Amino acid sequence: METVTTWSPGDYLTDQAETNRPRFALVILNQPIADVEGFTRLWNNASLRVCADGGANHLYGIEIDHDIPIPDCITGDLDSLQSKVGNYYRALGVSIVPDHSQYATDFTKSLNWILKQEQLHDSSKQGTASDDDEDDDANIQKENLYGVPWAGQPGAPSWIEHAPLDIIAYGAMGGRVDQTFHAIDQLFQASHRLNGENERGGDEASQHTSSSNTTERKLMLMSEESVTFLLEKGKNIIDTPLRLFGKTCGLIPVAGASVITTKGLEWDLYETETRFGGMVSTSNHLLQDRVEVVTTEPLLFTMEMRKAR
Structure with a gap:
């Protein structure tokens, strides 16, 4: 699924x-x-x-x-x-x-x-x-x-x-x-602590459906500089209105090596492995108001807040 x-x-x-x-x-x-x-x-x-x-x-x-x-x-x-x-x-x-x-x-x-x-x-x-x-x-x-x-x-x-x-x-x-780093760790724990251990209904349930839109609560980290959250395994659709957010974003493999495909970034990736010690997509740019990221492992996504002029 x-x-x-x-x-x-x-x-x-x-x-x-x-x-x-x-x-x-x-x-x-x-x-x-x-x-x-x-x-x-x-x-x-x-x-x-x-x-x-x-x-x-x-x-x-x-x-x-x-x-x-x-x-x-x-x-x-x-x-x-x-x-x-x-x-x-x-x-x-x-x-x-x-x-x-x-x-x-x-x-x-x-x-x-x-x-x-x-x-x-x-x-x-x-x-x-x-x-x-x-x-x-x-x-x-x-x-x-x-x-x-x-x-x-x-x-x-x-x-x-x-x-x-x-x-x-x-x-x-x-x-x-x-x-x-503790705050980032809280993002990892959020799926279990905030949504319950069986957040996806188990592997057995996934065998009977081809697609599922998640409705669990979200935990995000915000500051005057950025908004940061942990993308789930699978396909992630991120609304990125450029009137609110600056162009710079990053995809950080904090959960370990992951294979990712992106759509809507200036430097899109296609089935590319990202890992520390290898390729890490920092200082990438948003091109539109919606971005798609498919990842095989949880992936930290961060983008800058647009500054008032």
């Missing part, structure tokens, strides 16, 4: 009506926000907004000067969160959820918090006996622990009815090199 995955990163950035915009969660990491206008548009478009520890410090510097929504949650080990920032958002009712695990970064902890909200959503929708038997004190404890009431209960946000959400991590690329 030929798996077809579609990517439309520009949909998160445009000012289209909310009913036409994909619902997504935005996680901001502890990196300076240079493109305030671009970030503010992304922040306003998000359905769920999470600060990973010190990311709240950078948001605070923008939020006090602009009329933008407050975050839904600040989480992490909170060792970078400034006291004045924590006090400011706490007074506004923002959930500040400490997570002192030494085996996860603040980025991972933020993803875990989002997943927990959706687990509560799923539990309340299923209406299992164990849910029905829980008393009010248990429900209150869960609400206080995770910060979001169950779907259908008073105060439950509208986004929870659209879960699972796509996730954008802002500020993941840049800063320390080890943190950048």
Whole structure:
């Protein structure tokens, strides 16, 4: 079977009506926000907004000067969160959820918090006996622990009815090199952690159909410089509107050697092996508003954001 995955990163950035915009969660990491206008548009478009520890410090510097929504949650080990920032958002009712695990970064902890909200959503929708038997004190404890009431209960946000959400991590690329590689590793883990282990339905299912359009949630890394995501095995269709993105792009074989075929690039490739120590297509150019990439292994795709002139 030929798996077809579609990517439309520009949909998160445009000012289209909310009913036409994909619902997504935005996680901001502890990196300076240079493109305030671009970030503010992304922040306003998000359905769920999470600060990973010190990311709240950078948001605070923008939020006090602009009329933008407050975050839904600040989480992490909170060792970078400034006291004045924590006090400011706490007074506004923002959930500040400490997570002192030494085996996860603040980025991972933020993803875990989002997943927990959706687990509560799923539990309340299923209406299992164990849910029905829980008393009010248990429900209150869960609400206080995770910060979001169950779907259908008073105060439950509208986004929870659209879960699972796509996730954008802002500020993941840049800063320390080890943190950048950690963010890339999160892209690899996303298929399993965010979509479940059997994301494709197994090899047996693939024998009975010739094509499948994937509908799993997406995880993307964004900054003022670029948008980056992990292409799936098979055929990938990427919407690349040149009014939003610059011409430069790259296809990086971070999963190991892969054979790729591309369409829509200035230097298209046909059944070409890409690997570290061999050919790697960096500084390639977008020629049109849609690109196709067929790859035998997961492949990192990155393209630059168009700068406002």
